[in-house]
Amino acid sequence: MQYTIAHLKRGERGIITNVSSKSIPLKLLEMGCLPGNIVELVQVAPFQDPMYLNINGSHLAIRKETAIHIQIEKING
Amino acid sequence: MGKQINVALIGNPNTGKTSVFNALTGLNQKVGNYPGITVEKKEGICKLPRGVKAHIIDLPGTYSLNASSLDENVVIELLLNKKDKDFPDVAVVVSDVENLKRNLLLFTQIKDLEIPTILVINMADRMDYKGISLDIAYLEERLNTKIALVSTRKKEGIDVLKELITNYKEISVTPCLDTSEIDKDYFDNLRKAFPNQLLYKLWLVITQDVNFGKTERKEIEDVSSFKTKSKVDLKRLQQKETIKRYQFINDVLKVGQTIDLKSAKDLRIKLDRIITHKVWGYLIFGVILLTIFQAIYDWSSVPMDFIDSTFASLSEWTKNQLPAGAFTNLLAEGIIPGLGGIVIFIPQIAFLFLFISVLEESGYMSRVVFLMDRIMRRFGLSGKSVVPLISGTACAIPAIMATRNIESWKERLITILITPFTTCSARLPVYLIIIALVIPEGRFLGLGYQALTLMLLYLIGFGTAVISAYILNRILKIKSRTFFVVEMPNYKLPLFKNVVFTVVEKTKSFVFGAGKIILAISIILWFLASYGPNENFNNAENIVKTKLADKNITEDELQQKIASHKLEHSFIGITGRTIEPLIRPLGYDWKIGIAIVSSFAAREVFVGTLATIYSVGSDQEETIKNRMAGEINPILGGPLFNFASGISLLLFYAFAMQCMSTLAIVKRETNSWKWPVLQLAIMSSFAYIVALIAYQFLK
Numbered sequence: 166m167q168y169t170i171a172h173l174k175r176g177e178r179g180i181i182t183n184v185s186s187k188s189i190p191l192k193l194l195e196m197g198c199l200p201g202n203i204v205e206l207v208q209v210a211p212f213q214d215p216m217y218l219n220i221n222g223s224h225l226a227i228r229k230e231t232a233i234h235i236q237i238e239k240i241n242g
Numbered sequence: 243m244g245k246q247i248n249v250a251l252i253g254n255p256n257t258g259k260t261s262v263f264n265a266l267t268g269l270n271q272k273v274g275n276y277p278g279i280t281v282e283k284k285e286g287i288c289k290l291p292r293g294v295k296a297h298i299i300d301l302p303g304t305y306s307l308n309a310s311s312l313d314e315n316v317v318i319e320l321l322l323n324k325k326d327k328d329f330p331d332v333a334v335v336v337s338d339v340e341n342l343k344r345n346l347l348l349f350t351q352i353k354d355l356e357i358p359t360i361l362v363i364n365m366a367d368r369m370d371y372k373g374i375s376l377d378i379a380y381l382e383e384r385l386n387t388k389i390a391l392v393s394t395r396k397k398e399g400i401d402v403l404k405e406l407i408t409n410y411k412e413i414s415v416t417p418c419l420d421t422s423e424i425d426k427d428y429f430d431n432l433r434k435a436f437p438n439q440l441l442y443k444l445w446l447v448i449t450q451d452v453n454f455g456k457t458e459r460k461e462i463e464d465v466s467s468f469k470t471k472s473k474v475d476l477k478r479l480q481q482k483e484t485i486k487r488y489q490f491i492n493d494v495l496k497v498g499q500t501i502d503l504k505s506a507k508d509l510r511i512k513l514d515r516i517i518t519h520k521v522w523g524y525l526i527f528g529v530i531l532l533t534i535f536q537a538i539y540d541w542s543s544v545p546m547d548f549i550d551s552t553f554a555s556l557s558e559w560t561k562n563q564l565p566a567g568a569f570t571n572l573l574a575e576g577i578i579p580g581l582g583g584i585v586i587f588i589p590q591i592a593f594l595f596l597f598i599s600v601l602e603e604s605g606y607m608s609r610v611v612f613l614m615d616r617i618m619r620r621f622g623l624s625g626k627s628v629v630p631l632i633s634g635t636a637c638a639i640p641a642i643m644a645t646r647n648i649e650s651w652k653e654r655l656i657t658i659l660i661t662p663f664t665t666c667s668a669r670l671p672v673y674l675i676i677i678a679l680v681i682p683e684g685r686f687l688g689l690g691y692q693a694l695t696l697m698l699l700y701l702i703g704f705g706t707a708v709i710s711a712y713i714l715n716r717i718l719k720i721k722s723r724t725f726f727v728v729e730m731p732n733y734k735l736p737l738f739k740n741v742v743f744t745v746v747e748k749t750k751s752f753v754f755g756a757g758k759i760i761l762a763i764s765i766i767l768w769f770l771a772s773y774g775p776n777e778n779f780n781n782a783e784n785i786v787k788t789k790l791a792d793k794n795i796t797e798d799e800l801q802q803k804i805a806s807h808k809l810e811h812s813f814i815g816i817t818g819r820t821i822e823p824l825i826r827p828l829g830y831d832w833k834i835g836i837a838i839v840s841s842f843a844a845r846e847v848f849v850g851t852l853a854t855i856y857s858v859g860s861d862q863e864e865t866i867k868n869r870m871a872g873e874i875n876p877i878l879g880g881p882l883f884n885f886a887s888g889i890s891l892l893l894f895y896a897f898a899m900q901c902m903s904t905l906a907i908v909k910r911e912t913n914s915w916k917w918p919v920l921q922l923a924i925m926s927s928f929a930y931i932v933a934l935i936a937y938q939f940l941k
Contacts, residue, residue: 187474190310190725190727191306191308191310191477191480191481191484192305192306192308192310192725192727193725193727194481194484194485195305195306195308195344195347195484196305196344196727196729197343197344197488199484199485199488200485207511207514207730208514208515208518208519208612210518210520210612210613210615210616211520211616212616214615214616215612215615215616215625215726215728217514217518217612217730219511221343222340222341222343222344223341223344223729224510224729224730224731224732225727225728225729225730226608226611226612226615226726226727226728226730227725227726227727228615228619228725228726231725231726231727
């Protein structure tokens, strides 16, 4: 199964593998959301949305509808 | 006086760019607008060593030169336009030491435009705390620039920066990257098509049109003829460019920056476990909101009362000191009360901006946006709509200006359209006097009926705002990208200087901006109420005297009758009687009608107008209240202000778009008359219908 950021649970981390270029705004890439970077789910609002992420030291919140387009590989531990 | 050096301050949001600006310019700054748009333009003068001066522009914060909002677009337009009078001799990129990697993206883009660029690494005082060490000499060499390590909090490094600006000519203009590597063929063709232009500049112009629609540029080469790639391809190239830039930056920082994670502390994550928590987060937000309301209504009542009485006595004094005549009357009855009507809002506006600027500076506002986004989205709003809705309880004008950072145009437009439903402070005087008149003093479950009514009115305002958002979301067919990204910056203790500057500057812009309109209206109103077209007005004194000749009344009462007769036959009185048939079904008479019409300038004018119309000498609430209580309905008999007409009035004011200044701001922010006109028509007719139903049902 292909994991995306939307699958992360609070405190879990992953490495971004692929960013679907059509659905992801350039701005998010500029803020550090690029393949190879480590992403950690810091906090979620009720209903898992929006999601508060730490991507390589960049702290930002995105909506779940965006998160499902960012593929990751889970890091255990 | 030598030539001033033009300096542009550029940087990501939350890097302390404005603190650097304040540190450089001190009080020598002014805030205006960029021509044609409502983006704020902050500029100032900085004194440099050896008698040189610099003109500094604080450009809106942006993450890159690929704009996605009006504010960001200003940055690009300036950097692309060499002929702009503000085109920088030197660009100063302000970066945050903790986010150096991300900040450098923007830096490399500006560098590639071959503009001399200084890099400021701000918040240098946090380096130890975060375990960061930098090899400045290496960074300067790799980035082809000069670096100033600055801490505005500790007031360090500003002199170094000033020195660098003075000697800007020594800074290399060699680009950091060769963007053409992302697609050699494409860029080769581009170079051939426009051989005299800087390649990276051409590329930015092309992508800018893709990102932001075609913008009009007089001074920049028109590249629209160069269409060898589709939009999708161009977007892919932009992504490629971003990735390439990050590769370069990673490469540089691998040697230039070491982070000792062991000694790094992260307070943000710890605090956010609580502040953005599913339960605690909302509780904390609730407590903060209550505190703000308390402050705005309670603390500001003291200075407001003071301003009120000062202007009343100033008006009185003017009348007594100046020779009687039309000019004195205009001054004492038109201009001074008009000015008072503006000045009286200063305490509330200042308090509101104080809180908002503290919440924003500290980084808390982003957390509120995070907490509220899901809930607001259900109604077609964004988490970012919360800020305007909170501000709207003080005044819709600053609230509507606060919608600018909402990315999606549809969400922003809906927020602008519904904000005037929130119960702003100008509705309070109207509510208070009518509630005192028509709602009994009894208690229900320990709460006074009157207090409950007021609370209910607040809830109605907020509820209507949210429901209208829901409806608008269904009706409006606007396609706009609805992505949502909000940065969660580090928590910071707000800098006193920044907070004070914001409060002073916003208050000033309120007083001079909205103030002009309010002042103009009050002068017009005074004129209309003080002059009449015919004999009935001009001979008021004789007519009244003849009519009352046989009655035994005091001189005071006579004067009141004359004033009242004059008003009835003044321009405004005639207007009132013309519109009377329209408002009679709501339970109002012509006097209330005039009060409604005149309070279109600003809602609180309602009480003042009634006070004048009922010819009350003093403006103590008790007196107006008694007068109003004594008014008889001319048709039905019985008190004019009864339960039915009172509720009808309350509801009318809850919904009607009774505020010129708000309409003017909506026009400015949406850049079209369509929205304010629709807003006026829909809100006011809805108010009319609801008030009509309420009165007919209750009477």
